[in-house]
Amino acid sequence: xxxxxxxxxxxxxxxxxxxxxxxxxxxxxxxxxxxxxxxxxxxxxxxxxxxxxxxxxxxxxxxxxxxxxxxxxxxxxxxxxxxxxxxxxxxxxxxxxxxxxxxxxxxxxxxxxxxxxxxxxxxxxxxxxxxxxxxxxxxxxxxxxxxxxxxxxxxxxxxxxxxxxxxxxxxxxxxxxxxxxxxxxxxxxxxxxxxxxxxxxxxxxxxxxxxxxxxxxxxxxxxxxxxxxxxxxxxxxxxxxxxxxxxxxxxxxxxxxxxxxxxxxxxxxxx
Amino acid sequence: xxxxxxxxxxxxxxxxxxxxxxxxxxxxxxxxxxxxxxxxxxxxxxxxxxxxxxxxxxxxxxxxxxxxxxxxxxxxxxxxxxxxxxxxxxxxxxxxxxxxxxxxxxxxxxxxxxxxxxxxxxxxxxxxxxxxxxxxxxxxxxxxxxxxxxxxxxxxxxxxxxxxxxxxxxxxxxxxxxxxxxxxxxxxxxxxxxxxxxxxxxxxxxxxxxxxxxxxxxxxxxxxxxxxxxxxxxxxxxxxx
Amino acid sequence: xxxxxxxxxxxxxxxxxxxxxxxxxxxxxxxxxxxxxxxxxxxxxxxxxxxxxxxxxxxxxxxxxxxxxxxxxxxxxxxxxxxxxxxxxxxxxxxxxxxxxxxxxxxxxxxxxxxxxxxxxxxxxxxxxxxxxxxxxxxxxxxxxxxxxxxxxxxxxxxxxxxxxxxxxxxxxxxxxxxxxxxxxxxxxxxxxxxxxxxxxxxxxxxxxxxxxxxxxxxxxxxxxxxxxxxxxxxxxxxxxx
Numbered sequence: 001x002x003x004x005x006x007x008x009x010x011x012x013x014x015x016x017x018x019x020x021x022x023x024x025x026x027x028x029x030x031x032x033x034x035x036x037x038x039x040x041x042x043x044x045x046x047x048x049x050x051x052x053x054x055x056x057x058x059x060x061x062x063x064x065x066x067x068x069x070x071x072x073x074x075x076x077x078x079x080x081x082x083x084x085x086x087x088x089x090x091x092x093x094x095x096x097x098x099x100x101x102x103x104x105x106x107x108x109x110x111x112x113x114x115x116x117x118x119x120x121x122x123x124x125x126x127x128x129x130x131x132x133x134x135x136x137x138x139x140x141x142x143x144x145x146x147x148x149x150x151x152x153x154x155x156x157x158x159x160x161x162x163x164x165x166x167x168x169x170x171x172x173x174x175x176x177x178x179x180x181x182x183x184x185x186x187x188x189x190x191x192x193x194x195x196x197x198x199x200x201x202x203x204x205x206x207x208x209x210x211x212x213x214x215x216x217x218x219x220x221x222x223x224x225x226x227x228x229x230x231x232x233x234x235x236x237x238x239x240x241x242x243x244x245x246x247x248x249x250x251x252x253x254x255x256x257x258x259x260x261x262x263x264x265x266x267x268x269x270x271x
Numbered sequence: 272x273x274x275x276x277x278x279x280x281x282x283x284x285x286x287x288x289x290x291x292x293x294x295x296x297x298x299x300x301x302x303x304x305x306x307x308x309x310x311x312x313x314x315x316x317x318x319x320x321x322x323x324x325x326x327x328x329x330x331x332x333x334x335x336x337x338x339x340x341x342x343x344x345x346x347x348x349x350x351x352x353x354x355x356x357x358x359x360x361x362x363x364x365x366x367x368x369x370x371x372x373x374x375x376x377x378x379x380x381x382x383x384x385x386x387x388x389x390x391x392x393x394x395x396x397x398x399x400x401x402x403x404x405x406x407x408x409x410x411x412x413x414x415x416x417x418x419x420x421x422x423x424x425x426x427x428x429x430x431x432x433x434x435x436x437x438x439x440x441x442x443x444x445x446x447x448x449x450x451x452x453x454x455x456x457x458x459x460x461x462x463x464x465x466x467x468x469x470x471x472x473x474x475x476x477x478x479x480x481x482x483x484x485x486x487x488x489x490x491x492x493x494x495x496x497x498x499x500x501x502x503x504x505x506x507x508x509x510x511x512x
Numbered sequence: 513x514x515x516x517x518x519x520x521x522x523x524x525x526x527x528x529x530x531x532x533x534x535x536x537x538x539x540x541x542x543x544x545x546x547x548x549x550x551x552x553x554x555x556x557x558x559x560x561x562x563x564x565x566x567x568x569x570x571x572x573x574x575x576x577x578x579x580x581x582x583x584x585x586x587x588x589x590x591x592x593x594x595x596x597x598x599x600x601x602x603x604x605x606x607x608x609x610x611x612x613x614x615x616x617x618x619x620x621x622x623x624x625x626x627x628x629x630x631x632x633x634x635x636x637x638x639x640x641x642x643x644x645x646x647x648x649x650x651x652x653x654x655x656x657x658x659x660x661x662x663x664x665x666x667x668x669x670x671x672x673x674x675x676x677x678x679x680x681x682x683x684x685x686x687x688x689x690x691x692x693x694x695x696x697x698x699x700x701x702x703x704x705x706x707x708x709x710x711x712x713x714x715x716x717x718x719x720x721x722x723x724x725x726x727x728x729x730x731x732x733x734x735x736x737x738x739x740x741x742x743x744x745x746x747x748x749x750x751x752x753x754x
Contacts (some may be wrong), residue, residue: 002486002615002677003318004712007601008643014673017720024676024724042389043307045342055295061342061390084350087336088313088384090296095336095384138341138350140386142311176345211676317589317617328655360691370543379617407543407571410588410681414560414569415544456544456567489544496542496571500586500722 003091006214011200014215017204025209030255032207032263037270038155039162046180047163051155053207055145057089059078062163063140064184065174069125069132077124077132079249081110083139083152090144090210106139108194108237109152112223113137115234116192118160123185131172133165135184149221150162153194154267160186161271192225192234193263197252199240204248206259220252224260231257277306281430282480283453284420284487285393289400289495291408299409302494303401305420305432307391312401314409316381316422331376335364337385337398344390359395366399366452366462367406370413392435393421399452399462404492408499417461418488419452422481424469429477430463431484444468451481455489458482538575540586541568547581558583590616590656590680590710596650597667599675599708600660602643613645613709615677618658619694622648624664645670647706647714666706673704673716676727678734680711685742686733692743693733700750701726725753 021029033054041048044083045061052058069076083106085093093102113119137159139152155222164180198208208216218240224233233256238244279285285306294300297313304310320326338356341348348380352360363385371381383405385398399419407413423433426443440446447467453460458477469477541547546565555561558570559581568574569644572585592598592614598622601611612620622640624631626648631639640646647667648660662668687694687707698705703717703726713730717723732749737740 004601004613004615004677005603005643007645007675008641009645009670009672010674010676011643012672013720013723017724020720022720022724024727026724035466042309042340042342042347044389048342057294059340061340063342063347065347082341086384086386087315087382088294088297088300088311090384091315091318136341136347138347140340143296145295174345244545292587299587319617319619376617378716408587410570410572410585412558412570414567418540454544492544493545497540500540500573 006211010211011215014212015201015203018200018205023212024207024246027207029203029205030259032266033209035154035263035266037158037267039158040073043216044134045159046166047161047184049155049158049162051151051158053147053151053154054209055143056140056141056147056151057143058141058148058151059154060140060153060159062156062159062184063136063138064163064166065136066126066131066168066174067134069129073121074129074234075125075182079110079114079119079121079137080134081106081113081137081156083109085144085148086142089141093144103150104237104239105152106137106221108149108221108235109137109139109156111235111237112153112192112194112225113156113160113170115223116190116225117227118157118187118190118192118225120185120187126168126172135160135163141199144210146208146213147196149196150194150207153192153223156261157192157268158271160184189229190225190227191264193216193233193260193267194221194223195263196221197257199242199244199248204251216240218244220244220249222252222256224256231260275430276368277434279432281428282484284432284484285434287491289404289491291495291499293316297405297409297412299405299407301401301404301408303397303404303492304412305393305397306434307389308393308397309388310385310394310401312383312385312398312405314381314383314402314405314411316409317376317411318377318382320378320380327379328377330373331379331381333364333368333373333381333383335360335367335372335383335385335402337363337387337395339387339390339394353359359398362462362464363395363399363402367417368402369459369461370415370417370454371406371410371469372414373409375412377483381406381409390435392433392438393450395419396421396450396452397463400488400492404495405498407492407496407506414454416455416492417452418455418485418492419450419462420481420484420488422449422451422477422484423447424449424467424473424477429473429480431481437500449474449477449481451478453482453485455492514736516683521683538573540572541574541583542571543568543582547574548576552579554580556580556582568652576646585681588681589680592618592650592653594650594653594711596709597647597706598660598710599645599647599652599670599712599714600707600710601645602640605640607633610636612648612660614660615712616658616660618653618656619649620648620658620660622646622660622662625662628662628668639661640669645675647708647712670706670714670716673714674723675712675714678713678731680709682734683707683709683711685736686713686730690745693746696743696746697726697729697733701729705730730751
């Protein structure tokens with residue numbers, strides 16, 4: 001796979017294609033590629049999942065560890081989302097400390113999940129003030145063909161849904177010999193997903209391939225979930241040097257709930 | 272013979288799986304597993320090495336990076352390279368270089384990325400097997416494949432392919448763990464790493480045994496590479512458009 | 513339709529026809545595997561002699577040509593050779609020319625003298641700016657880099673259209689015997705197409721629909737590895753597409 005940066009003519013061609021509502025792979029501008037989900041990426045994780053959207057491939061593992069609560073939240077457990085843009089996944093990713101994209105990705109996944117309230121951190125208390133569970137969610141792209149953020153979020157949610165609490169021994173440490181049985185207590189209704197809308201020229205698209213993503217000038221990612229049967233937005237981040245107009249924001253708001261329902265339905269078939 | 276907890280004979284490998292082409296972006300890629308240990312590898316290159324001052328004008332560089340994914344082990348591993356992974360990266364580089372003619376690629380680097388998805392002992396050996404496949408898949412000129420396994424000793428008995436449980440064996444002389452890699456069709460060892468207690472005569476016996484068992488690994492690797500071609504054309508034959 | 517592709521690829525004819533001829537003995541081999549036994553055979557590219565045997569020195573298709581056994585890479589990287597036509601992207605402008613990314617292990621360089629008209633050193637970016645693309649020929653391959661030439665039919669700055677990549681080892685199949693495959697695709701889609709040996713391809717058509725179709729056709733052909741009768745298959749493909 002090439003690390004050649006996008007050319008001026010290709011970027012211009014994509015702008016033209018999008019303005020004609022066309023894409024090279026025949027999709028609509030707001031259409032997702034085929035999504036596949038599988039579990040049991042690692043039997044050492046308390047929960048894990050692998051998501052492919054087209055050729056984009058992301059694995060997420062959930063691990064739990066008992067520990068002390070933070071001093072300013074003695075009655076709550078902790079959630080930590082980390083990850084790494086493995087150099088495996090793209091000729092563009094390099095070994096070493098993460099660049100901005102590598103820092104941003106887990107943070108966006110974190111906020112989409114945390115703000116949705118899917119995990120009630122108070123349910124993670126083992127002994128109040130002394131011992132709580134920390135949930136570690138680790139996100140690893142395996143192949144980057146665009147739209148890592150949305151793929152990573154789906155994988156994280158799927159992994160959480162399959163996560164089981166480890167069994168503690170008398171001393172309060174994890175007994176790895178005993179199989180985990182109890183499911184992590186998470187909301188069944190709330191199902192956070194992320195939608196990253198990319199912009200090129202005057203067109204807005206969803207689920208870009210890597211080629212399309214590189215041509216785009218700006219992106220806005222929304223975390224969205226269900227709360228008391230309503231669609232609610234939980235998080236938002238705009239990225240890129242270009243701007244979004246009021247009209248564009250309105251347009252995104254007018255389609256996002258429908259998109260959520262579509263994607264939610266697709267994924268539910270795997271759960 | 273010791274009854275191993277999974278019922279294997281002393282000279283028996285865990286069931287292996289191997290698949291090539293698992294990462295579309297990479298120039299070459301593969302996954303390889305020994306029982307519950309799963310490794311995935313990607314090769315990018317040969318490509319220009321940056322920064323320029325690191326380039327070698329007479330030959331290319333093979334750069335290996337091995338690491339565990341944080342959730343591949345029971346006790347979560349913090350993201351980021353550890354001393355252990357840095358050492359394994361280096362010995363992996365030494366294990367693979369002898370089969371590649373790096374003189375053909377001056378000023379360039381061949382990057383090999385190895386990650387462990389699930390760890391149950393033998394991770395570096397699964398990694399080397401996956402990397403060897405990925406290098407071949409990438410079309411890198413290689414005189415041979417490299418096959419790797421963890422041999423060892425439980426008390427006094429020589430065994431092949433230890434599980435994590437076996438690595439912790441404490442009775443008698445305890446467990447000796449001997450990671451080996453060799454050039455598939457030649458009497459050349461490229462990786463030799465050992466921890467434990469083993470008598471010199473047994474070392475010779477163990478390496479001979481390991482070399483014999485490596486042939487099975489070569490067969491698995493060969494099959495994975497050949498399947499990458501035939502399954503490809505069969506799939507396309509069936510497509511209508 | 514002008515077959516400028518064939519002229520640009522004259523030097524490649526021999527190389528291409530090897531790939532397309534229906535060789536009797538073609539089998540997939542892995543490094544270290546014995547291909548044939550016997551003193552009668554000579555090891556060619558990708559193979560070596562070890563005692564009595566000819567052994568594979570890489571993963572690919574072993575092919576017999578007379579007495580010579582070669583191993584052709586199926587998935588491998590682009591190996592730049594003199595006279596190869598390549599498509600590249602301008603990454604930098606220096607005093608003497610343009611640095612070109614041709615997606616290979618060595619970087620390309622286009623000397624200022626290769627531009628079709630006189631370019632003032634201060635105005636270099638007005639002819640070729642960073643991000644612009646060119647179709648060029650490899651003039652020389654040196655350890656430090658690859659020198660490019662741009663004088664010739666089918667070469668020059670690429671205006672309009674777009675570029676995309678296929679695996680370099682699939683290029684001969686996309687071009688076809690004596691250019692037959694690429695000619696078919698050009699005729700069916702009415703597009704201008706330049707195929708770089710480095711796997712990059714330029715398409716420019718009358719409409720975005722025809723450009724999309726041409727790309728799909730090329731990607732489909734590139735995905736095939738073994739299939740014989742590919743030209744007939746593509747005729748059918750084009751009929752079904754409508």
